[in-house]
Amino acid sequence: MSKKNKKVCIITLGCPKNVVDSEQLMRQLEANNLELVHSSDESDSTIINTCGFIQSAKKESLDTIMHAVELKRTGRIKNLIVMGCLAERYAETLKKEIPEVDDYVGANRISDVVTSLGAHPKFDLLGERKLTTPKHYAYLKISEGCDRPCSFCSIPLIRGKHTSKPITHLVDETKRLADQGVRELIIVAQDSTYYGLDIYGKRKLASLMEKLSDVQGIDWIRLMYAFPAGFPLDILKVISENPKVCKYLDIPLQHIADPVLKSMKRGINTKSMSKLIEKIRAEVPGIALRTTFIVGYPNEGKREFRQLENFVKEMKFERLGVFTYSQEEDTSANKLGDPVPEPVKLERFNAIMEIQKDISYRRNKSLVGKSIKTLIDSKSGGSGIGRTEFDAPEVDNEVTIHAADKFHAGNFYNVLIDDCDAYDLFGSVI
Numbered sequence: 434m435s436k437k438n439k440k441v442c443i444i445t446l447g448c449p450k451n452v453v454d455s456e457q458l459m460r461q462l463e464a465n466n467l468e469l470v471h472s473s474d475e476s477d478s479t480i481i482n483t484c485g486f487i488q489s490a491k492k493e494s495l496d497t498i499m500h501a502v503e504l505k506r507t508g509r510i511k512n513l514i515v516m517g518c519l520a521e522r523y524a525e526t527l528k529k530e531i532p533e534v535d536d537y538v539g540a541n542r543i544s545d546v547v548t549s550l551g552a553h554p555k556f557d558l559l560g561e562r563k564l565t566t567p568k569h570y571a572y573l574k575i576s577e578g579c580d581r582p583c584s585f586c587s588i589p590l591i592r593g594k595h596t597s598k599p600i601t602h603l604v605d606e607t608k609r610l611a612d613q614g615v616r617e618l619i620i621v622a623q624d625s626t627y628y629g630l631d632i633y634g635k636r637k638l639a640s641l642m643e644k645l646s647d648v649q650g651i652d653w654i655r656l657m658y659a660f661p662a663g664f665p666l667d668i669l670k671v672i673s674e675n676p677k678v679c680k681y682l683d684i685p686l687q688h689i690a691d692p693v694l695k696s697m698k699r700g701i702n703t704k705s706m707s708k709l710i711e712k713i714r715a716e717v718p719g720i721a722l723r724t725t726f727i728v729g730y731p732n733e734g735k736r737e738f739r740q741l742e743n744f745v746k747e748m749k750f751e752r753l754g755v756f757t758y759s760q761e762e763d764t765s766a767n768k769l770g771d772p773v774p775e776p777v778k779l780e781r782f783n784a785i786m787e788i789q790k791d792i793s794y795r796r797n798k799s800l801v802g803k804s805i806k807t808l809i810d811s812k813s814g815g816s817g818i819g820r821t822e823f824d825a826p827e828v829d830n831e832v833t834i835h836a837a838d839k840f841h842a843g844n845f846y847n848v849l850i851d852d853c854d855a856y857d858l859f860g861s862v863i
Contacts (some may be wrong), residue, residue, distance in 0.1 A: 437807075438470045441550065442476035442510075444501075445565070446494055449486025449572040449621045449657075451517060455482045456562035458543050463563060467554035473504055473783065478512035478550060483519035485591060487759035489772050494519045501531045510531045514538060514545050518591045540592055541577060560606050567810055569611045570617035570653075570826060570845035575603055575641065579623040581660065582698045583687075584766035586759065588623050595624060597632050604644050606824075611650035616843065617808060618645060619655045619825060636665040646677040652845065653808070655825055657683040661709055664698035669716040679822040682713065683723040683752075689744040692739035693730050698765065703740075710748055721823035723752035727780030728785060730758045731769035738781055751796060753789045753827050755782050779839075790855045797830070798854035804863055807832050807848040809840060819848070833857045 445455040451838070458480070459469055473479045479501050485495035504510045504596055520527065521539030526535060536549045540722040544554035564571055575805045579586075607618060620642070622628065629637030638656075645654055654677050659682055672678050688694055691703045701709075713720060726741060733741075745753065757778040760771040807819040810826065817837030824830045834840070834848055840862055850860040 436514050436686060440470050440475060440477045441480065442470050442473045442478070443480045443482060444473070444497060445482045446497060447482070447486065447490060447518065449619065450574055450623070451482050452565060453562065453572050453574040453621070454517070454540075456565055458482075458546055459561070459563035459565070460558055460561045461547045461555055462550070464555045465547065465550075465614055467550070467552060467756055469563070473501055473753060474512055476510055477702040478508050480514045480516060480546060481503070481711065483515060483517040484516075485550045486587065487756070487761070488758070498531060498534065502531060503681035505533055508575065512550070514546060514549055516540075516542070522587065525818050533584075543689045560602060561609060564610075564613060564615070566826070567842065568614045568680060569808070569810075570619060571613075572599075572619045572622050573603065573607060573645075574611070575625060575628050580627065581624060581662075581700070582599060582765070583618065584696060584698045585687075585730065585761065585764055587761045587764055588725065590763055592623060595627050595631055597628050597630070599632065600637065600641050600644055603641060603837040604648065607645050607648045611648050614650075614708055614843065616651065616845075617653040617655065618651050619657060620645075621643055621657050624658060624660045625656060626663065627664055636663075636667075639667040639671050640666055642668065642671050642678060643675065646675050651680050652677060653822060655679045655822075657685045657825065659732070661686055661706060666712065666716075669713060672720065673717045678849060680717055680720045681723070681825070682717075682720060683825065684713075685725045687725065687727050688730065688733070688737075689726075690733070690740045693733050693737050694766065696732050696766070696769070697727075700841050707744075719752035722748075723754075723825070723829065724750050725754040726785060727756050727758050728781040729773040730764065731772055733758075733773065733781075742784060742788065745792075746783055748794050749796075750789070750795075751823060753785075753792075754828065755785050757782050794848055794853070797855065797858055800850045800858060801853055804847045804852065805832070805858075805860075807834070807860075808844055808845050809834065809837065809842045812837055812840075819844070819846075830856050830858065832860060835859070835861045837862065 468814045484490040516538040520537040524537045535545050538545045547554045579588050580595040580596045809817045809819040811818045817834035819832045846862045848860040850858050852859040
């Protein structure tokens with residue numbers, strides 16, 4: 434192995450699925466006696482795990498690459514590898530435009546990155562990871578790729594067809610995570626509700642969640658990226674009745690107007706979407722629903738946007754995010770152009786978020802004076818930052834805990850809420 438590669442920095446961009454990939458790579462590098470460092474300034478080799486989903490993510494990836502290239506030009510790093518989604522989709526173009534990068538390695542090719550560093554893949558360690566999240570929670574990627582035909586999405590072009598991991602493998606991975614001190618398991622995938630169709634012939638997410646809940650040491654299981662079309666209703670019983678499964682569901686709806694949904698190829702219409710939300714709330718009382726919407730899609734006119742506004746007001750989602758439409762080459766929506774001006778997209782973005790801000794504040798206000806089970810994520814300056822079962826890390830509300838000196842990160846406490854703002858709660862451990 435070349436001495437120049439001894440210290441390695443891995444920079445992870447994008448979604449939690451990329452986090453899992455980087456963690457698996459780190460375990461491989463450690464097994465090859467390479468030292469992992471936190472900064473490119475300390476490293477001999479820098480690996481950038483890129484995102485290429487939308488324009489803003491591509492820009493962030495390119496900016497990060499160019500910063501690393503400058504470090505390489507000045508001799509501060511010797512070896513630069515770009516991996517992940519951007520490398521998968523644009524490798525040939527990137528090789529021509531940024532030749533300073535030593536190697537471009539696409540998605541799902543962790544072993545190739547190890548080899549590129551002059552190390553040897555340890556196939557007996559596949560699935561093992563070095564956690565980069567706080568040790569009490571971890572992401573569990575249950576599948577790779579996506580079979581959905583969504584018109585705006587480039588994920589199938591990058592990650593390929595949906596491929597589920599066997600239940601036995603995921604249970605074993607969860608046991609390893611629990612042995613490392615993980616207490617909250619966050620299920621992620623490109624499409625989590627499709628899980629099992631390819632290898633079992635039917636959707637098996639409910640069975641998987643039950644099996645994972647049997648793992649000793651896991652206290653919370655949180656479900657993300659649930660596709661609404663073909664939603665497996667049997668998981669609602671698991672969410673409702675299994676005490677380890679958080680009453681929380683991330684279900685990206687993207688829009689509500691039929692013309693937009695049809696053009697997006699979402700496989701569901703306005704009526705079915707509304708009925709699904711009503712069914713979820715009826716079957717799981719008290720559930721927190723997180724969703725995301727896209728504004729500024731090519732055929733989203735004033736009428737369609739007004740319908741979206743009214744839907745958000747009516748449904749009162751506990752958690753909500755918005756993206757402005759990003760035109761992506763090689764997707765079926767690309768031929769529609771990008772007719773909605775950026776200022777209009779931004780105006781619509783702000784309008785939805787303003788509605789949601791009021792909804793979130795009212796919901797938080799209703800919690801003042803109540804005691805809520807809270808997981809402390811971190812401590813600083815005598816205060817703690819935690820989350821309820823209704824909040825995923827990074828994207829949802831937080832609880833600021835006063836005078837948390839004698840309480841520990843990674844533990845659960847009952848917190849009495851005494852104040853709030855639109856997106857945060859404040860309280861003290863009882």
